[in-house]
Amino acid sequence: MMSADDGATVLETKDEGPKISDKKTKFDVVIIGAGPSGYTAGIYCSRAGYDTLILSGILPGGQLVNTTEVENYPGFENAIMGPDLMIDMRKQCQKMGTTIVDDEAVDVDFRRKPFKVLTGTEEYEGRAVIIATGANPKKTWTRRRTDICWKRGFILCDM
Numbered sequence: 078m079m080s081a082d083d084g085a086t087v088l089e090t091k092d093e094g095p096k097i098s099d100k101k102t103k104f105d106v107v108i109i110g111a112g113p114s115g116y117t118a119g120i121y122c123s124r125a126g127y128d129t130l131i132l133s134g135i136l137p138g139g140q141l142v143n144t145t146e147v148e149n150y151p152g153f154e155n156a157i158m159g160p161d162l163m164i165d166m167r168k169q170c171q172k173m174g175t176t177i178v179d180d181e182a183v184d185v186d187f188r189r190k191p192f193k194v195l196t197g198t199e200e201y202e203g204r205a206v207i208i209a210t211g212a213n214p215k216k217t218w219t220r221r222r223t224d225i226c227w228k229r230g231f232i233l234c235d236m
């Protein structure tokens with residue numbers, strides 16, 4: 078586990094994967110969230126042939142964009158920087174055919190199929206919806222001590 082900065086980092090990527098057209102709002106699967114869970118779900122769904130959309134919310138890449146070296150992911154003998162790992166996951170998703178839209182889900186309608194996921198400007202439909210919105214890292218100890226440690230960059234997180 079690595080140290081954290083207080084502020085949020087938003088990945089800036091030049092996407093080369095498929096782009097959503099103005100009209101395309103219907104998908105087999107809509108995934109809400111673009112952290113490791115959302116990207117993993119995207120890779121699996123697209124690879125299985127499902128037309129898949131990821132809505133990434135305000136933090137594309139999820140929590141790992143806010144850390145430095147990730148040492149416990151298999152496949153990286155020398156660790157990998159969190160933001161780099163998440164850019165690679167995003168690219169892998171897009172290579173599989175997942176459409177990624179950097180927008181936030183503000184409402185859902187699961188009363189009947191196809192399910193609906195609403196952003197501020199669009200209404201998406203999916204025969205299935207996967208919610209991968211993650212969690213906030215817990216800050217332990219007293220509020221004052223936690224804030225001091227968090228700002229100095231050495232508090233630890235676990236879900």
Ligand SMILES: Cc1cc2nc3c(=O)[nH]c(=O)nc-3n(C[C@H](O)[C@H](O)[C@H](O)COP(=O)(O)OP(=O)(O)OC[C@H]3O[C@@H](n4cnc5c(N)ncnc54)[C@H](O)[C@@H]3O)c2cc1C
Binds near residue numbers: 144183
């Ligand atoms: C500082 C720090 C260091 C860490 N270091 C490590 C480490 O070294 N190794 C390790 O294994 N784990 C580490 N973790 C834990 C790891 O980051 C999490 O376990 C992991 O990110 C959880 O992935 P997730 O996809 O479930 O959720 P998250 O990464 O939390 O992603 C959630 C996603 O959901 C999106 N979202 C939320 N609401 C909406 C909405 N309404 N509409 C659309 N999208 C939405 C967000 O924008 C984000 O993209 C660290 C965490 C932190 C904070």
